[in-house]
Amino acid sequence: MDRKQIAKKTAEVTISYLTFQAMRTVQAQLREVYPVKAVWLGQFSTQGKLQNGEAYLDELMAEDREIALRIMTVRQHLAEEIVEFLPEMVSLGIQEANMNRRRLLLERMTQVQNADEVVHAEERVTGQPEESQSESDSSYPADTTNDPDGADADGE
Amino acid sequence: MDRKQIAKKTAEVTISYLTFQAMRTVQAQLREVYPVKAVWLGQFSTQGKLQNGEAYLDELMAEDREIALRIMTVRQHLAEEIVEFLPEMVSLGIQEANMNRRRLLLERMTQVQNADEVVHAEERVTGQPEESQSESDSSYPADTTNDPDGADADGE
Numbered sequence: 240m241d242r243k244q245i246a247k248k249t250a251e252v253t254i255s256y257l258t259f260q261a262m263r264t265v266q267a268q269l270r271e272v273y274p275v276k277a278v279w280l281g282q283f284s285t286q287g288k289l290q291n292g293e294a295y296l297d298e299l300m301a302e303d304r305e306i307a308l309r310i311m312t313v314r315q316h317l318a319e320e321i322v323e324f325l326p327e328m329v330s331l332g333i334q335e336a337n338m339n340r341r342r343l344l345l346e347r348m349t350q351v352q353n354a355d356e357v358v359h360a361e362e363r364v365t366g367q368p369e370e371s372q373s374e375s376d377s378s379y380p381a382d383t384t385n386d387p388d389g390a391d392a393d394g395e
Numbered sequence: 396m397d398r399k400q401i402a403k404k405t406a407e408v409t410i411s412y413l414t415f416q417a418m419r420t421v422q423a424q425l426r427e428v429y430p431v432k433a434v435w436l437g438q439f440s441t442q443g444k445l446q447n448g449e450a451y452l453d454e455l456m457a458e459d460r461e462i463a464l465r466i467m468t469v470r471q472h473l474a475e476e477i478v479e480f481l482p483e484m485v486s487l488g489i490q491e492a493n494m495n496r497r498r499l500l501l502e503r504m505t506q507v508q509n510a511d512e513v514v515h516a517e518e519r520v521t522g523q524p525e526e527s528q529s530e531s532d533s534s535y536p537a538d539t540t541n542d543p544d545g546a547d548a549d550g551e
Contacts, residue, residue: 240416240419242473242476242477245413245416245473245477246476246477246480246481246484247484248412248416249409249412249413249416249477249481250480250481250484250485250488251488252408252409252412253405253408253409253412253481253485254485254488254489254492256404256405256408256409257405257485257489260396260401260404260405263396293492296492296496297496300496300500304500307496308497308500311492311493311496311497312493314489314493315489315490315493317398317401318485318486318489319486320398320402321398321401321402321405322481322482322485322486323482324402324406325402325405325406325409325478325481325482325485326478326479326481326482328402328403328406329406329409329410329413329474329478329481330474330475330478332406332407332410333410333413333470333471333474334471336410336449336452336467337467337468337470337471340452340453340456340463340467341464341467344456344460344464
C-alpha cells in the first residue's frame with residue numbers, strides 16, 4: 240500500500256474511533272434521561288460494528304435516526320477539539336515508545352555483557368583461560384546473546 | 396472521558412494502526428527474501444494483538460528482536476510521512492460523511508412529503524397530478540433522487 244492509501248486508511252480508523260467515543264458520550268447523556276435507550280445503544284454498538292464508523296452510522300440511522308444524528312454531531316465536535324494535537328501526539332508517542340524499547344534492549348545487552356565480564360574476571364582469578372571467547376560466548380542462550388552490533392539499530 | 400483523555404486514546408489507536416501498517420510493510424519485504432518468516436509474522440500478528448501496538452511489539456521483541464526493531468523503525472517513518480495530513484483528512488472525512496448522510500435523510504424526507512402531496516393532488520384533480528411536482532419526481536428510485544433542496548443540509 241502506498242503512503243497516500245495508508246494516510247487515507249489511518250484517517251478512516253481515526254474517524255471510526257472518534258465515532259466510538261461519540262457513541263460513548265451520547266450513551267452517557269442518555270443514561271441520565273432515558274436509561275433504557277442507553278442500554279439499547281450499548282447492545283447495538285458492538286465492537287465489530289464500530290470497526291467501521293460509517294457502516295455503523297448507516298445501520299444506526301435505520302434503527303434510531305435521532306441518536307445517529309446526535310452521534311454524528313458529537314464526533315464532529317470531538318474532531319474539532321482534538322485533531323490539531325494528533326500529529327504531535329502520534330509522532331512523540333511513537334518516538335518515546337521506540338526509544339524506551341531500544342533503551343531497555345540496550346540495558347539488557349549491557350547487563351549480559353557485564354555478567355560476562357564478571358565471569359571472565361572470576362575465571363582469570365582462578366586461572367581458567369577463556370580469552371579466546373572475547374567476542375561471543377556460545378554457551379549463552381540464543382535470545383540473550385551479547386552482540387555489540389545490535390546497537391546499530393538505535394541509529395535509525 | 397474528558398477531551399484530553401480522548402485525544403490520548405485516539406493517538407494510541409492511531410499509533411497501533413501505524414504499527415499494523417508497518418508490520419504489513421515489513422511482511423511484504425520479508426516475502427521477497429525470507430518467505431517462511433513472512434508467513435510466521437502473519438500468523439504471529441493477529442488482529443487481537445495489534446489492537447495494542449505497544450503490547451504487540453513487546454511480545455514480538457521476545458520472539459524476534461530484529462523484526463520488532465524493523466517494525467518500530469518503519470512505523471516511525473510512516474508517521475513522519477503522514478501525520479501532518481491527518482487533522483485535515485479526519486476533519487474533512489467526518490464533515491463529508493455527515494453531510495452526505497444528512498442530505499440523504501433530507502432527500503428521503505422530501506420524497507415522503509412529495510409522495511404525500513401527490514396523493515393529495517390526485518385526490519383533488521383526478522387525471523392531471525403531475526404539475527405540482529416541479530422540484531422532485533417521486534417516480535425516481537429512492538437513492539438517486541435529484542433534489543436541489545438537499546443542499547441545505549450542507550450548511551452544518
